[in-house]
Amino acid sequence: MSNFIIRKVAVLGAGVMGAQIAAHCANADVPVLLFDLPAKDGKPNAIVDKALAGLKKLDPAPLAAKDRAAFIDAANYGSDLEKLRECDLIIEAIAEKMEWKLDLYAKVAPFIRPDAIFASNTSGLSINGLAEGMPAALRGRFCGIHFFNPPRYMSLVELIATRDTEAAMLDQLESWLTTRLGKSIVRAKDTPNFVANRVGVFSILAVMHHTARLGLGFDEVDGLTGPLIGRPKSATYRTADVVGLDTLAHVVGTMQATLPDDPWHVHFRLPEWLQALIAKGALGQKTRAGIYRKEGKQIQVLDLKTGDYRPSAGDVIPAVETMLKIDDPVERFSLLAASELLEAQFLWAIFRDVFHYCAVHLGDIADNARDIDLAMRWGFGWAQGPFETWQAADWSEIAKAIQLDIDHGRAMAKVPLPAWVFERKGVHEPGGSYSAATATLKPRSTLPVYKRQLYPEQVLGEAPSDRGETLWENEGVRLWTRPDQDARIGILSFKSKQHAIGDEVLDGLLEAVARAERDLDGVVLWHPAPFAVGANLHQVVEACKAGQFDMLERTVAKFQRASMSLKHAQVPVVAAIQGMALGGGCEFAMHSAHRVLALESYVGLVEAGVGLIPAGGGSKEFALQAHTLAQKAAGGDVFPYIQQSFQTIAMATVAKSALEAVQLGFAKPSDDVVFHPQELLYVGIRRARALAESGYRPPLVQRAVTVAGRNGIATCELMLVNMAEGGFISSYDYKVAKAAATALCGGEVETNSRVSEQWILDVERALFVDLLRQEKTQQRIAHTLETGKPLRN
Structure with a gap:
């Protein structure tokens, strides 16, 4: 072909x-x-x-x-x-x-x-x-x-x-x-609104129907139909505002006009209150008013009882929240279906009616059940598709409960569940997903492109993915291979929460690199997103409280050794990055021989946000970049190449894509940008193999890096003075940013001095530990851990 x-x-x-x-x-x-x-x-x-x-x-x-x-x-x-x-x-x-x-x-x-x-x-x-x-x-x-x-x-x-x-x-x-x-x-299939909108818009209509039937508030319903049930934060009514109420009206209108024989056709209409919003031009987010609006800093929601807006609350009653947090889906659905609480009845009703709708229409709108479930995940952001949710909650019992509600007139339509529903225990099996049109199980697509997805997104009940062959692991990392891809290219995966970098990860990484040098041809540093959110701040806080600053300095030195082991490993290390690669995660990526980045990679040195500076070699890598670029420029002045790096670190700038990561210096133009994240590992393994086959040699440790020194630090300080006088930064921001400038400029040395990589690492480490001793840095770290937001003290 x-x-x-x-x-x-x-x-x-x-x-x-x-x-x-x-x-x-x-x-x-x-x-x-x-x-x-x-x-x-x-x-x-x-x-x-x-x-x-x-x-x-x-x-x-x-x-x-x-x-x-x-x-x-x-x-x-x-x-x-x-x-x-x-x-x-x-x-x-x-x-x-x-x-x-x-x-x-x-x-x-x-x-x-x-x-x-x-x-x-x-x-x-x-x-x-x-x-x-x-x-x-x-x-x-x-x-x-x-x-x-x-x-x-x-x-x-x-x-x-x-x-x-x-x-x-x-x-x-x-x-x-x-x-x-x-x-x-x-x-x-060529049916009105296709798959995702057909199910997704019906789901919205079901929510609106039961909201009105039970007299619930829009914000209350959004509290119930968001993350608590595996849906996006925008839930239902906020989603309608984001999509545009006129757009929603058009899609509903298509269903109303083209599906006259649908058993749910009577519900394919917009409530009068929504039609009234559209008529007066309140179309949602794009017109700054719809079901919700913002007044100053306050989010307000439409209240149908008063016909006006009121402050949005969206609180979920504790009893229902407790039900929704039950891990066992069988128990969770059993409690919802049996509860007399209005909110629980509402949740059971919206699930029941979507299950009912999908079962009746499976043969009409989709090739198989997997397509409906994945369409709802990919198109509407649901954590699980409707058939997965049903199957996890005991298929047969849910089917009986749905039919009972249909028989008693409690469902939105009188049409019975199809016979196949009662003949099966679910729709997803290792052999494929059920097709109502052909009464067979349909396997995944066999198009060659999908061989590039070593770990495709799966639905509940599918055959488990190959976990590969473990070569070695500790509490922090796992070194393993996929022999079916390349038995001599290792895959190094972090096991920590959010892939945070603590002692167990550092020890594991150092050991894994040593083993790779001995037994393998290359390594891919890969795990599902996020790539790594930086240092384990919980460990840092505990050590600060205990006054263990000597131990913290040793840990930072180990962190630096880990970064350098990636850079100078005798076999190529390829970092395969998706999602957040922040702080130490960014530094590990910068020290790798090559990077394969998903387009949606958010990379940055964010230490300034918690009152620190990069100390895993990030400042050193930017200093090396400046040195290399200056050697090619007339005059050889390094500072012009430091300036952007300083602003990037001082402002804790995060690249909002892989392309921006290259522009900011966190990655190189020669690195690979992969648009489908499920292809990352496939490309990473092949990139590591190509580097190995090309006779890969690690870079030598630099002994003579030209640095900007005192003049560079002073020039950075001038920028900080202007920002401080303008009220853009606090006095402590100034202190942290000056430390970043000092590290980037190679410390308090004469301008254009030549220093070694290790010298810059030593400067980074000393400044980092000094900042850790400061009460305001400790306050910033604690605040970030508690709230997830930076503190400007």
Whole structure:
């Protein structure tokens, strides 16, 4: 099979979704043409220009680095349609109106190459209906490609074939979306709202129905339907505000118009209070008012009893919270179903009705139960999908309880559960997930791209993943291999909570590197996110309370030895990073021979937030970078290369993507950025093998590093004086930042002095321990551990 290459993408429609899809393609180094209507006045591309400017203001940021915007070119339908011939993939993302889309298709079709792919980002319109607007010759290359908002961060993309879509093309597109854009794919049937929105919007409607039936407050319901039941913090009504009440209304309207025979059709409507909000333009977050609004610093919620807003509380009664925290799902659901508390009855009802809905519609909307569960995880942020939740809570007993409620008229619809529900003990088994349409178990996709995911996200009941072969472990780390991948590339994983770095991790890392040098060809430092949240501050606090500062200094020295062991190991160490790599975790990454970073890697030296400076070699690595760059510049002055590093450390700046990590100096341009996090380990193992095969040699320990010295420290202090006088930092922030400057500049030595790596490490360590002795640093650490937030004392 020939290579599948997308050299350029066109996105039709510069609205919220279109612009952000374009941004994510640019994140992946794919040039984009972003189209919209020609402006009536001024520059023809003014509409797209405004959308591109808006990308830089959105939070969370759709652009993984600001320079990505340069890869998006503005275009319009009036004068630029010829440019579509340059594009291999064209994604239509205009408003959800069939007639508008069909009109656009007629306009652009003459300019689409026969070998290009044309796809609609519709959230629920008929893909076959849209295909009818395409010339017959292009229909084989047409499909649905439904991104979820925001496209950079939401994993799910639903792919929908028409009756004419080429199967091979869809396989290639799925593979490209998976690896190049980092998306998790569900193949959806061409039914209204597809899979995730069909179930997710019904779930919202069920919540609204039972909220009204039981007279609960919106904030009270959000307290019940958020993290306590494995859903996002935005829960239900906040999610509606974030999505946009008008958008929700459109999706509900699609269900109402296109699903007249659905047994739940009577519930496919918006309550009057929500229609009233939309009518007056209170559409949620984008209009700063909806179900919730913010008045000053206070979050307020709509109260239907008064017709006005009141302060939001969202408290959950202790009895129900206790039920929800029970580990055993069988006991938890049994208590909810039997309870007379309104809140417990509410929770049982919303679970029951979603289970009922999914069971009845499984054969209509999805190929198998796994697709529904993963769609709800990836598209709506549920910790477990509906079928997983049901199966974990005793499938047969829950089925009996649901049918009993149906028989007694307590469910939202009278349709009985399908017969297959009572014939099975669940839908997920080691052999696959149940398909109601074929009455068989469906295994995972066998597309070659999924061989890159050594630990794919699994659903309850699937066959467990291969845990590999343990070579050695202690309380802090495990050194192991995947013989099916490469028996001589070790995998080093931390076992501590949040992968925090304490004594047991340091001892384990030092031993593991020594064993790798003796027995292996390379090592990948990998574990599921987070990569590492830094030093174990609980151990630090206890040692400070006991006055064990000599012991703490020895621990910091061990930390530095661990970092240096990674850097100077005789076999390559590759850090495979996903999620947070903060403080010591960042320093371990910086000292590795190579880094493989998931796009969503948040890397930074954050010690200043707790009144400390980097002391695991982070300051030393930035000093080395400055030395190397200065050697290539006229005059050889190192300070210009220290300045950004100083600001980064002093402000505890965290890179908000792997691309920003490179820009800030935490990673190198030669490092790998992987868009699908489940591919990290696969790429890491192969990168370690490639380094080993290329005759890897560790860098020599530097003995003559040119440092900025006293003049550099003084220049940094000038910046601090201005910040202090402006009220941007406290006097203690000043002290901490000066210590960071001193370490970066190599200590109190003459400017342009040449010192060794060990000298800088010694300076780091002395300054770090001195700060640990300070009461204000100890207060900052304690406050952060207690609240999770920094203290500015």
